[in-house]
Amino acid sequence: MSTSTLVPPSEPIAPKIPEDNYLSRGYGLRSWLLTRDHKRIGILYLISLSVFFLIGGTLAGMIRLELLTPQSDLMSTDTYNKVFTMHGVIMIFLFLVPSVPATLGNFFIPMMIGARDLALPRINLLSWYLYIVGGVLVIYTMVAGGVDTGWTFTTPLSTHYVNTNVLSTCLAIFITGFSSIFTGLNVLVTVHKMRAPGMTWFRLPLFVWSLYAASIQMVLATPVVAIAIVLLALERTIGIGVFDPTKGGDPLLFQHLFWFYSHPAVYIMILPGMGVISEVISTFSRKRVFGYKAVAFSSVAIAVFGFFVWAHHMMIMGISNYAVLVFSLLTMLVAVPSAIKIFNWTFTLHKGAITFEAPMLYAFGFIGLFTIGGMSGVFLGSAGTDVHLTETFFIVAHFHFVMVGGMLMAFLAGIHFWWPKMTGRMYPERIAQVASIVTFIGFNLTFFPQFILGILGMPRRYASYPPEFQILNVFSTAGATVLGAGYLLSALYLLWSLKYGQVAADNPWQATGLEWQCQSPPLTGNFTEMPIMDHEAYDYAWLEGQNRNRRKVGHR
Amino acid sequence: MVSSAFPSAAAEHGEHPPYLLHHFQSVEQQADAANFAMWLFLLSEVMFFSGLFAAFLIYRNWYIPAFVAGAKQLNVGLGALNSGLLILSSFSLGMGVWSAETRRKSCLVLCLILTFVLGLGFLGIKSIEYAEKIEKHHFPGLHYSLSSFIDPSSDQAVSAAGERPLPLDMARHTELYFSLYFAMTGMHALHMIVGMGILAYMILRAWGGAYTSGHVTFVKNFALYWNLVDIVWIYLFALLYLVSRH
Numbered sequence: 001m002s003t004s005t006l007v008p009p010s011e012p013i014a015p016k017i018p019e020d021n022y023l024s025r026g027y028g029l030r031s032w033l034l035t036r037d038h039k040r041i042g043i044l045y046l047i048s049l050s051v052f053f054l055i056g057g058t059l060a061g062m063i064r065l066e067l068l069t070p071q072s073d074l075m076s077t078d079t080y081n082k083v084f085t086m087h088g089v090i091m092i093f094l095f096l097v098p099s100v101p102a103t104l105g106n107f108f109i110p111m112m113i114g115a116r117d118l119a120l121p122r123i124n125l126l127s128w129y130l131y132i133v134g135g136v137l138v139i140y141t142m143v144a145g146g147v148d149t150g151w152t153f154t155t156p157l158s159t160h161y162v163n164t165n166v167l168s169t170c171l172a173i174f175i176t177g178f179s180s181i182f183t184g185l186n187v188l189v190t191v192h193k194m195r196a197p198g199m200t201w202f203r204l205p206l207f208v209w210s211l212y213a214a215s216i217q218m219v220l221a222t223p224v225v226a227i228a229i230v231l232l233a234l235e236r237t238i239g240i241g242v243f244d245p246t247k248g249g250d251p252l253l254f255q256h257l258f259w260f261y262s263h264p265a266v267y268i269m270i271l272p273g274m275g276v277i278s279e280v281i282s283t284f285s286r287k288r289v290f291g292y293k294a295v296a297f298s299s300v301a302i303a304v305f306g307f308f309v310w311a312h313h314m315m316i317m318g319i320s321n322y323a324v325l326v327f328s329l330l331t332m333l334v335a336v337p338s339a340i341k342i343f344n345w346t347f348t349l350h351k352g353a354i355t356f357e358a359p360m361l362y363a364f365g366f367i368g369l370f371t372i373g374g375m376s377g378v379f380l381g382s383a384g385t386d387v388h389l390t391e392t393f394f395i396v397a398h399f400h401f402v403m404v405g406g407m408l409m410a411f412l413a414g415i416h417f418w419w420p421k422m423t424g425r426m427y428p429e430r431i432a433q434v435a436s437i438v439t440f441i442g443f444n445l446t447f448f449p450q451f452i453l454g455i456l457g458m459p460r461r462y463a464s465y466p467p468e469f470q471i472l473n474v475f476s477t478a479g480a481t482v483l484g485a486g487y488l489l490s491a492l493y494l495l496w497s498l499k500y501g502q503v504a505a506d507n508p509w510q511a512t513g514l515e516w517q518c519q520s521p522p523l524t525g526n527f528t529e530m531p532i533m534d535h536e537a538y539d540y541a542w543l544e545g546q547n548r549n550r551r552k553v554g555h556r
Numbered sequence: 557m558v559s560s561a562f563p564s565a566a567a568e569h570g571e572h573p574p575y576l577l578h579h580f581q582s583v584e585q586q587a588d589a590a591n592f593a594m595w596l597f598l599l600s601e602v603m604f605f606s607g608l609f610a611a612f613l614i615y616r617n618w619y620i621p622a623f624v625a626g627a628k629q630l631n632v633g634l635g636a637l638n639s640g641l642l643i644l645s646s647f648s649l650g651m652g653v654w655s656a657e658t659r660r661k662s663c664l665v666l667c668l669i670l671t672f673v674l675g676l677g678f679l680g681i682k683s684i685e686y687a688e689k690i691e692k693h694h695f696p697g698l699h700y701s702l703s704s705f706i707d708p709s710s711d712q713a714v715s716a717a718g719e720r721p722l723p724l725d726m727a728r729h730t731e732l733y734f735s736l737y738f739a740m741t742g743m744h745a746l747h748m749i750v751g752m753g754i755l756a757y758m759i760l761r762a763w764g765g766a767y768t769s770g771h772v773t774f775v776k777n778f779a780l781y782w783n784l785v786d787i788v789w790i791y792l793f794a795l796l797y798l799v800s801r802h
Binding site: 110115116117118119120121123181185186188189190192193194219220221222223224226227228230231234238239240241242247248249250253257260525530 | 577578579581585588589590592593596597599600601603604605606607608610611614615618619622696697698728729731732735736738739743
């Protein structure tokens with residue numbers, strides 16, 4: 001360029017990790033275990049979540065190994081029941097529900113809205129401790145012999161017919177439930193009361209909107225499962241009869257109370273992931289998210305509709321035909337806001353300047369897999385096909401497409417996207433791209449055959465199956481191996497990059513969020529000066545202006 | 557991005573009250589956030605109890621005669637007395653908030669102690685009621701007895717009121733009534749006990765003058781919690797004791 005001859009460009013200074021950051025304020029164990037810094041608590045959550053993901057993933061591997069052959073040969077059928085139950089309990093209550101809100105949400109919500117911390121830092125730390133107590137109880141349950149009711153604790157099986165550790169698991173879920181309520185409460189209060197001047201509701205990043213919606217559900221739905229579990233425990237210990245037909249109680253009431261939480265819980269799990277995808281898609285196509293308000297409101301719509309569809313889990317359990325019809329209709333309605341998101345992300349890509357860094361590849365994976373997962377949900381939401389497909393591997397494939405293909409992809413997208421900000425170092429890009437593709441292939445190989453298995457009629461939750469299903473099960477197990485290798489690869493290079501990764505600049509992706517205006521890794525109080533938001537969200541023209549100003553000043 | 561200095565930077569020069577946490581910009585914001593958080597928590601408490609209320613209403617609708625017979629076993633006098641105690645305790649706590657706001661330390665301590673004593677009275681009377689039920693084998697489970705309902709002559713109170721015996725099928729559902737009675741009042745009592753633990757802590761802190769120096773958020777938020785527990789009891793009293801009596 002000709003200008004460079006006139007003004008000598010400042011030497012590109014190799015970025016250096018700033019000496020004062022949230023990681024350098026105290027190194028001892030105490031400084032971590034008693035911290036109230038939302039970023040450190042986010043990291044604590046990330047570490048503990050990863051441990052439980054490893055345990056849950058190992059259990060998943062055992063399930064797939066057992067299903068490699070038609071006979072139940074690797075483990076007894078009882079053990080198999082325990083393995084899939086523990087897999088479900090750990091993955092749902094200890095990984096998926098807190099995954100994005102408690103790690104990325106904890107870390108970035110205050111930074112995104114221009115606050116120094118979450119509104120209730122002590123409650124935030126308490127929520128992590130509750131999570132740990134719940135997790136320890138789950139591990140105790142496993143050591144003490146496990147529990148074999150399935151993660152749904154269906155009565156009267158769980159109250160009358162099993163002799164495994166139902167009570168300790170109940171207590172664990174009760175306690176992690178409170179951890180989840182406190183996380184949601186903290187997010188709601190923070191978003192309402194801690195926004196920086198100029199940060200209006202419609203200038204919030206969509207990540208904040210989606211976490212806000214998920215938090216509404218955490219606060220309102222979780223207590224219902226808490227009381228359902230209390231009643232279950234009382235039924236099991238004293239025999240109060242609320243769920244016992246011989247005393248006039250109704251097991252269906254348990255199902256209603258349980259799914260009143262556990263269906264919204266599905267949105268608690270997926271909404272934060274959708275928030276991550278909004279950020280990633282916008283950043284790597286360098287365009288404002290198409291239809292910002294539609295995407296924002298669709299999050300809230302999902303949260304609201306999510307409360308009125310729970311009985312579609314019970315269509316074959318003897319609720320009235322009328323109820324089936326109503327819930328089937330409502331279930332179709334909840335597909336609308338989800339579709340709005342997918343279409344808007346696609347339009348964001350349209351004529352964008354797309355680049356294919358690892359977070360973007362994961363986001364593409366999310367869009368494809370979540371669409372398949374969501375569409376298969378329509379099959380299950382239709383009262384007619386549901387009768388055939390529910391309780392088969394079709395439903396297993398469906399919710400794994402949404403939860404693993406959707407949520408886990410989004411989680412990994414988010415981890416990669418914000419890794420430079422959290423750690424101050426870049427992950428190795430090329431290997432990460434490879435890992436994301438390996439994960440995508442492994443995932444499809446694992447779960448797509450399960451759709452076919454389900455349609456053919458292979459029931460879920462059995463250790464053995466007729467030999468004609470073997471070939472598809474072999475595909476599925478092979479896929480699980482590839483998937484596991486993909487996750488392992490990510491874990492390895494991410495750990496490697498903590499020490500050897502290239503030092504990251506403050507805004508390596510040229511993203512627009514306020515968090516990227518902070519140093520990497522951020523200071524304990526996030527901002528040295530109170531930020532004032534004077535532009536819309538995803539305003540890339542504003543970012544260009546910022547960069548021009550900086551170049552004029554002549555450094556960084 | 558335009559910037560302005562954090563007020564708390566100025567605060568480091570000692571211009572802010574000691575209870576202002578570092579991440580808030582003003583005392584108002586801090587109190588506002590805590591208050592909002594408390595309301596959200598109460599909302600979540602309401603959802604917690606609503607599971608029980610839903611169960612009660614469904615089963616009452618199914619088994620009205622059994623639920624009416626069960627309700628007639630309850631002691632309305634003691635229930636009414638308890639309602640009175642709780643309403644008084646809400647009043648005394650309200651006075652406590654007022655005395656904290658007007659910085660009257662001894663008045664605050666007195667109000668808190670009064671609230672604590674009233675709460676203790678509530679739990680005492682509740683345990684008398686529980687003892688009555690357990691004595692009559694109306695506690696659900698293995699030892700539950702139907703005799704009051706299928707054979708009124710065995711139960712003085714019932715026979716004095718001239719009640720007819722219930723058919724066995726319906727009488728068996730009285731156990732469901734008592735299950736829900738114990739579950740609902742038990743959960744409520746648990747909330748009282750937690751509340752009284754916090755009250756005891758508050759009395760100690762108030763003694764040291766913690767809430768009479770302008771920072772009353774904790775007292776106010778606790779009062780919100782206590783009032784919710786109070787309101788839940790009002791509903792329980794109406795549903796369990798009163799609705800079925802006439």
